[in-house]
Amino acid sequence: MINFKPFKSTYLCWFLAMNFILISCAVKTNVKETTFEIPSIYIEKLTLKTGAERTNLYLKLLKGKNVAIVGNQTSIIETNNKQQDQIHLVDSLLSLGIHIEKVFAPEHGFRGKSDAGETVIDGIDTKTGLPVISLYGENKKPSADQLKNIDVVIFDIQDVGARFYTYLSSLHYVMEACAELEIPVILLDRPNPNGHYIDGPVLELEHTSFVGLHKVPVVYGMTIGEYGQMINGEKWLNNRIQCDLTVIPLQGYTHETEYSLPVKSSPNLPNDKSINLYPSICFFEGTNVSVGRGTEMQFQVIGSPELNIKQFNFKFVPKPNEGSKYPKHNGEICYGYDLRKEKKLDRIELKWLIDFYENHKKYNKEKKFFTIFFTKLAGTEKLQKQIEQGLLEQEIRKSWQNDLEEFKIIRSKYLIYE
Structure with a gap:
């Protein structure tokens, strides 16, 4: 491939680049x-x-x-x-x-x-x-x-x-x-x-x-x-x-x-914020926590009626709507977080998942937090085990690095x- 960098400020660069594009088709x-x-x-x-x-x-x-x-x-x-x-x-x-x-x-x-x-x-x-x-x-x-x-x-x-x-x-x-x-x-x-x-x-x-x-x-x-x-x-x-x-x-x-995106890619990803949060909070689909399906804040809010309400000052109530006829916790008050004002993410955030699990473990020991779907979403059993063992987020993230490289x-x- 031609190295164009030496020509950045010359007309020759533009000439070569234009011809390169024109002859390239697919x-x-x-x-x-x-x-x-x-x-x-x-x-x-x-x-x-x-x-x-x-x-x-x-x-x-x-x-x-x-x-x-x-x-x-x-x-x-x-x-x-x-x-x-x-x-x-x-x-x-x-x-x-x-x-x-x-x-x-x-x-x-x-x-x-x-x-x-x-x-x-x-x-x-x-x-x-x-x-x-x-x-x-x-x-x-x-x-x-x-x-x-x-x-x-x-x-x-x-x-x-x-x-x-x-x-x-x-x-x-x-x-x-x-x-x-x-x-x-x-x-x-x-x-x-x-x-x-x-x-x-x-x-x-x-x-x-x-x-x-x-x-x-x-x-x-x-x-x-x-x-x-x-x-x-x-x-x-x-x-x-x-x-x-x-x-x-x-x-x-x-x-x-x-x-x-000029149009929604799917019914429950309505905007840029939901798409940016999606990789981090889709894990909750494999738990007892709602990700806002049945609201107009899909994948921008997280919450559950089974959490300790004293810890959370945000609440929402899922109800059937387009794209979610039977939302999780339908008609129940869910307490949790509103993430609509979170800064743009450039990594997967686990802090909310760890936070909700710790709250659930403390106040709802008789009920399960994770479902079998969680392992399918994570692609591994390790993530659930790491959270249950109380590993810190940075420790969990470190365990991914070799595979990522x-x-x-x-x-x-x-x-x-x-």
Whole structure:
């Protein structure tokens, strides 16, 4: 790769960088892997564009093909149209004459309205008339019959950078199904709002589940495009097969780029604060503590009716709402913390988890604090044991470090952006 740093202040730098961008179209990763890098001096000066918005890079790959799309409400393209700020990827491609056969929908459904964990059923998209096939119902992996006559699959879903967010698992199974049938996959990359750090326990393979399929930390600091390359390159698919994967890269992005999602990635992550807190407080989903489902403060408040109320001056009452028909502690007063004014996190915080556990142990010995789901979220039994043993947060964090360093070496092989 050309070293552009000596030319930072010259027109030659801009000339070379512009030509470099123009001749680069996509990151292609398969058995014959080729990649390209955007020069760091130039990437900072480009307007941020998602892979979906760089239509000129992938439209030619779809012409005359039978296309299937794996997407949801986040599969949008920002427009310059004053009457329409956004257009869905499906609508955009249909308007450009691309033949779309069907849509595959992940957890929460194609329009993103279903509860967490709620079975999503097959159906018809009322706007386009396209068949919608659920990847969060009877099957989480597209079948050969469902992919019959499909020439290419597009994957375009917004991730939030946490291992237990199930869109990663959907990506894995889509890649696996397509690899088995030799169907190419085009992954339209999107920014990771938690891409600025790497942290948390690394999953142990005996604890794999749909909320964690790979040996990665809770926060892995990669875009979904980079992550797809890692799945392929590390041969994590069944029988170590590899997918014919093309990543359409972001423009103007680094892992330090701040990104505010234009639409909710799922019903219970309503804003930037909830997304930033999510990797730290999702652990409470495996305890008797509410994370605010059933309120308008999802993943921004934590509380339980079983805690000692004298210690907490904040309270809330979960009630059924969109995205949470049966919230934990429905109709009960939950005492705890309001985290909406917490500073932006650049690591996983365990202090709230340890604090709530100690309070529970002191005042509710007869009831369990942790559920079996906690180990699935943590990806290891160690974290629960460490908390129960009374280890300090810094001691727990220290126990992750060797695994994190090993992961960073693996991660570095698949990065597209600085």
